[in-house]
Amino acid sequence: MFDSHLHLDDERLAADRDEVLARARAAGVSGFLVAGVDPEGWRAEDALARAHRDVFVAYGLHPWIVAHAADDEVEPLLLALAASLQGGLTRPVALGEFGLDASVRVPKESLPRQEGAFRAQLAMARERDLPVLLHILRAHDAALAILKSDRPPRAGGVVHSYSGPAELVPRYLELGLHLSFAGPITYASARKTREAARAVPQDRLLVETDAPDQTPEPLRPGRNEPAFLVHIVRALSAVRGENEAELGAATGANARSLFGIKE
Numbered sequence: 231m232f233d234s235h236l237h238l239d240d241e242r243l244a245a246d247r248d249e250v251l252a253r254a255r256a257a258g259v260s261g262f263l264v265a266g267v268d269p270e271g272w273r274a275e276d277a278l279a280r281a282h283r284d285v286f287v288a289y290g291l292h293p294w295i296v297a298h299a300a301d302d303e304v305e306p307l308l309l310a311l312a313a314s315l316q317g318g319l320t321r322p323v324a325l326g327e328f329g330l331d332a333s334v335r336v337p338k339e340s341l342p343r344q345e346g347a348f349r350a351q352l353a354m355a356r357e358r359d360l361p362v363l364l365h366i367l368r369a370h371d372a373a374l375a376i377l378k379s380d381r382p383p384r385a386g387g388v389v390h391s392y393s394g395p396a397e398l399v400p401r402y403l404e405l406g407l408h409l410s411f412a413g414p415i416t417y418a419s420a421r422k423t424r425e426a427a428r429a430v431p432q433d434r435l436l437v438e439t440d441a442p443d444q445t446p447e448p449l450r451p452g453r454n455e456p457a458f459l460v461h462i463v464r465a466l467s468a469v470r471g472e473n474e475a476e477l478g479a480a481t482g483a484n485a486r487s488l489f490g491i492k493e
């Protein structure tokens with residue numbers, strides 16, 4: 231299995247990070263992609279990738295960072311991101327996470343600023359032909375319009391922790407994107423997410439924990455960790471009527487192929 235999106239650098243995992251990784255490996259997780267959020271995080275990710283050969287990194291500006299920045303702070307952040315891709319830090323296998331968030335967690339007035347940073351990061355990914363990690367929450371129509379006009383990179387990408395309806399799945403597939411499912415697939419209340427998960431062909435499917443957030447059942451509430459990917463694969467295989475071990479292997483192979491990771 232491959233955990234295609236987590237925040238291993240998060241301070242909530244700092245106290246026992248090596249044990250967290252050891253438990254995940256023992257549970258059958260053989261690769262970890264750490265999603266980038268902000269410049270401080272990219273440096274922490276770099277250190278983790280240097281210490282562990284099964285940890286891979288992506289650098290990006292999370293929509294919440296952009297939403298809470300001042301207008302004149304965004305350009306320097308984008309320049310810092312471009313610089314982080316020039317070398318010095320561990321070579322990323324993707325750009326992200328970035329995207330659009332219109333949930334209650336961010337001020338509505340930030341949407342134009344988020345759109346600007348979304349487009350700028352998409353352009354960076356196209357230039358370098360790096361796959362993208364997209365965070366799209368309650369903003370699917372706006373995000374699809376941008377993706378359709380600007381286009382994703384040829385290398386593709388993934389909508390992480392997909393929370394949109396099944397009807398929009400074909401629109402993301404047409405754009406060449408993968409869809410990834412996280413802890414919510416295990417929640418009794420997530421009927422819409424289960425329908426969406428059935429609409430994704432197996433060769434476009436990824437799994438992730440998004441640890442330390444989005445803890446799956448039956449481990450809620452509490453901190454999430456990558457070993458819990460097992461519960462997500464189990465729930466997803468039940469929803470799709472597929473074999474659990476095969477689905478774990480298939481989503482792992484999809485992730486390695488999308489992110490250009492050998493072995």
Ligand SMILES: [Zn+2]
Binds near residue numbers: 236237265327440
């Ligand atoms: Zn994330």
